[in-house]
Amino acid sequence: MPVNPAQTALWPAPHASGAVDATVHVPGSKSVTNRALVLAALAAEPGWLRRPLRSRDTLLMAGALREMGVGIEETVSSSSSVAGGPDGSGEAWRVIPSGLHGPATVDVGNAGTVMRFLPPVAALADGPIRFDGDPRSYERPLNGVIDALRTLGARIDDDGRGALPLTVHGSGALEGGPVEIDASSSSQFVSALLLSGPRFNQGVEVRHTGSTLPSMPHIRMTVDMLRSIGAQVDTPESGGEPNVWRVTPGALLGRDLTVEPDLSNAQPFLAAALVTGGTVVIPDWPARTTQPGDKLREIFTEMGGSCELTDQGLVFTGSGSIHGIEVDLGEVGELTPGIAAAAALADSPSTLRGVAHLRLHETDRLAALTKEINELGGDVTETADGLHIRPRGLHGGTFHTYDDHRMATAGAIIGLAVDGVRIENVGTTAKTLPDFPDLWTGMLGN
Structure with missing residues (x-):
């Protein structure tokens, strides 16, 4: 190369x-853009994402979802004073959910959100989805997501590494239910399971067992965005148990979101x-x-x-x-x-x-x-x-x-x-x- x-x-x-x-x-928030792409891909109807960030991480996320069968159409708003700048200003992405399917290969680059948020989505696909990325991505922790998905019923081949590269063998659905994880190394382990949780047959109950949990604002962001499209989420802040998040199974709404x-x-x-x-x-x-x-x-x-x-x-x-x-x-x-x-x-x-x-x-x-x-x-x-x-x-x-x-x-x-x-x-x-x-x-x- x-x-x-x-x-x-x-x-x-x-x-x-x-x-x-x-x-x-x-430019727009990477964290919001990539969460919004995942949720729109899992929704029951099309949605809009306005002023999305166009960067390596977000284009990797959009590309990965397209590989799994999601339609993402990019348009430029004629009413915008900034017509489609490289940062996404003036742009809108229309996300059209469809039957997730493999075989597909996902390039995660070195994006934590892509490598952690998408294996649960892949478990809902019909067929194998392979995940690969930059050399550094092989060194970043992913075991929390892999082990949790196996507990919830997914089949994953990672040759025992607990890291990339790996293949998720999607069966079109995931049973879900309760799972314990140690998210001390990344709050993205929790967010990954919550984002796809409404589509699991039993929803998901995520119990964090570690002594610390970094980046709690990012989990709150995930919860807020889930609730905004119709998901029912119980959290420690809303009177639930400490370190436990529950997502009820149900359909997600398509919506029109402008990225901060x-x-x-x-x-x-x-x-x-x-x-x-x-x-x-x-x-x-x-x-x-x-x-x-x-x-x-x-x-x-x-x-x-x-x-x-x-x-x-x-x-x-x-x-x-x-x-x-x-x-x-x-x-x-x-x-x-x-x-x-x-x-x-x-x-x-x-x-x-x-x-x-x-x-x-x-x-x-x-x-x-x-x-x-x-x-x-x-x-x-x-x-x-x-x-x-x-x-x-x-x-x-x-x-x-x-x-x-x-x-x-x-x-x-x-x-x-x-x-x-x-x-x-x-x-x-x-x-x-x-x-x-x-x-x-x-x-x-x-």
């Missing part, structure tokens, strides 16, 4: 010459205001959301900024100083790289806790952040469940990304304040944030 030049070239991270002052339109901006992908732009003492506006920031990225308002305010939700969107302003922070990021682990980057530029130490599970993400994010920030002159040490960051004067150098989109944006944040930072494979940001380099230079007026 030819080497993609974007994967080997070094991108000179732009250095900020002053305070930023920009409005940045952030991806608040986690807003992080580098908000961090730019924090680092430079400037102002960034993110339009369409929702007043109520289950996205973990909404926590940025609180975290970055504690680190020295201020924010206001206005008719224009979220207005975030840096004070010119960055303060260290002690924070448990267990529910919002995906924000860790950007917070670590800002913390490396702060005026006091930071301790980031509750994110041991990041060692199993696109890369070992804790080891990667430690190595890359320290090679620029930083002082970062790993702890059992996070990072301790002591700010020091940083210098330029190469910031490696390990094919991890959030490592790339973390390097860009540091580059605002440190001249000479070069980011390897900035193109990996296409996983969830298309055209990041152009958005970034546009924010800086370059």
